[in-house]
Amino acid sequence: MTEYAIEVNKLTKKFDDFTAVDNLSLNVDEGEIFGFLGPNGAGKSTTIRMLCTLSQPTSGNAKVAGYDLMKDHAMVRENIGLVAEKMIMYDRLTASENLRFFGKLYAIPKQKLEERIDELLELVNMQEWKNTQISKFSTGMKQRINVIRALLPDPKILFMDEPTLGLDPQTTFSIRDITRDINKSGVTVILTTHAMTEAEALSDRVAIIDHGQIAALDTPHNLKKMISTSDTTIFSTRITNLTSQLIEKIKSLEVVTAVAHDNYDLKISASGSDSLNQIIDTIRREGGNISSIVNTAESTLEDVFLTVTGKDMRDHANEKSTTYNSHGQTPKSRVR
Ligand SMILES: Nc1ncnc2c1ncn2[C@@H]1O[C@H](COP(=O)(O)OP(=O)(O)OP(=O)(O)O)[C@@H](O)[C@H]1O
Ligand SMILES: [Mg+2]
Incomplete structure (x- = not known):
């Protein structure tokens, strides 16, 4: 053998x-x-x-x-x-x-x-x-x-x-x-x-x-450790009046590497120490009602998937919702 x-x-x-x-x-x-x-x-x-x-x-x-x-x-x-x-x-x-x-x-x-x-x-x-x-x-x-x-x-x-x-x-x-x-x-x-x-x-x-x-x-x-030790953080949030414009605004933030959504729930992959503030400020400025936001302390394999591919597993069948940020950064380049 x-x-x-x-x-x-x-x-x-x-x-x-x-x-x-x-x-x-x-x-x-x-x-x-x-x-x-x-x-x-x-x-x-x-x-x-x-x-x-x-x-x-x-x-x-x-x-x-x-x-x-x-x-x-x-x-x-x-x-x-x-x-x-x-x-x-x-x-x-x-x-x-x-x-x-x-x-x-x-x-x-x-x-x-x-x-x-x-x-x-x-x-x-x-x-x-x-x-x-x-x-x-x-x-x-x-x-x-x-x-x-x-x-x-x-x-x-x-x-x-x-x-x-x-x-x-x-x-x-x-x-x-x-x-x-x-x-x-x-x-x-x-x-x-x-x-x-x-x-x-x-x-x-x-x-x-x-x-x-x-x-x-x-x-x-x-795999899970990889994202918890990288500077990437995953936020899970629910925004009761979520619109596609708001999603676009969040995606356009420099600190945001990927966004996936399912109805009113958003998963945001972001990096940098100030990312939470920036995300919350943006949502508020755009009139979004945040009903909850958590920093996913224990990362899951799903978070790893989001971080390394830039998209949610669920979104994948529908390529329209692939979610790279506007600076053309692929999240892949952030995690080694
Ligand atoms: N015989 C084939 N002719 C043309 N395209 C094919 C053929 N077999 C697979 N594909 C395409 O290759 C890609 C990969 O298919 P594959 O079946 O390997 O995916 P998978 O990861 O097993 O997905 P699933 O979770 O749906 O089983 C798909 O886009 C599929 O449409
Ligand atoms: Mg298969």
């Missing part, structure tokens, strides 16, 4: 003129849970699909489990499992029939396959449902079967693309527990998510990705 589970070197994927993954380089350590955090369209699934040999990179390369992604498809595939964005399952088959079907695709010997199915059903607490038709399962139960399906060939590396998307909180917690158990058994896990809490709860390290590029990469703890 190599030192790294995955080494990504300038991986790029273009769809015609559009660059979905842009010169991505990073290493994933053996045994870690590595999270790709980014909004819709950031390039997370495209990256995963390339690393799983399902999509041909436009340029760049990677080593997966020590094997060359471009030259050694078969060996890469032998060492990985994928929990894809969309569940693939046959509703009319039972849990074990589904698993057996996929196990045969991996050419796992019959006896070994039966043992593996039992072992994996036990891992996710689903033994008693072994012979029940999948159509009778809740979404959470289906997802548990979907996850262990990827583990049938006993992979060294497990890719999970948005494993808890659309699940209720309880099921989400159980899938996260299962993910930790899988990781403890020695499997390196790469997961994608656009939920901050998920990235934080599970990952040893997180790469924040935006427009196919890494905006920041570190442990959740260090």
Whole structure:
């Protein structure tokens, strides 16, 4: 085995003129849970699909489990499992029939396959449902079967693309527990998510990705520390008569690096010791009613995202609300 589970070197994927993954380089350590955090369209699934040999990179390369992604498809595939964005399952088959079907695709010997199915059903607490038709399962139960399906060939590396998307909180917690158990058994896990809490709860390290590029990469703890030790402060405020003109005024302040808003709530990323005074003065001068303003003492991964990309995760699908300040400073240049 190599030192790294995955080494990504300038991986790029273009769809015609559009660059979905842009010169991505990073290493994933053996045994870690590595999270790709980014909004819709950031390039997370495209990256995963390339690393799983399902999509041909436009340029760049990677080593997966020590094997060359471009030259050694078969060996890469032998060492990985994928929990894809969309569940693939046959509703009319039972849990074990589904698993057996996929196990045969991996050419796992019959006896070994039966043992593996039992072992994996036990891992996710689903033994008693072994012979029940999948159509009778809740979404959470289906997802548990979907996850262990990827583990049938006993992979060294497990890719999970948005494993808890659309699940209720309880099921989400159980899938996260299962993910930790899988990781403890020695499997390196790469997961994608656009939920901050998920990235934080599970990952040893997180790469924040935006427009196919890494905006920041570190442990959740260090990412949060990065903005609390930089001169950037995040203010959360509610302005009951918020207007787009007022937002523009706030953005035009020299001390303000990014602004995101959701109805009457604003998140303002600012730097400099006098930033709070300036922001409050501006809001008052423009006739804004401040119903609350807090300096987010404990920064969140969402604040990091705002600081390194200059926009709110929610805003991202709608590029109109991308919020750079008027001096053309990209917030990226402020945080290293
Ligand atoms: N086959 C394709 N042809 C053209 N464009 C594509 C194709 N696949 C993905 N894209 C585009 O590439 C970008 C990245 O897509 P990708 O699915 O990797 O994003 P993502 O980060 O997984 O987002 P999501 O959170 O929505 O799953 C998007 O703008 C998407 O529209
Ligand atoms: Mg995706």
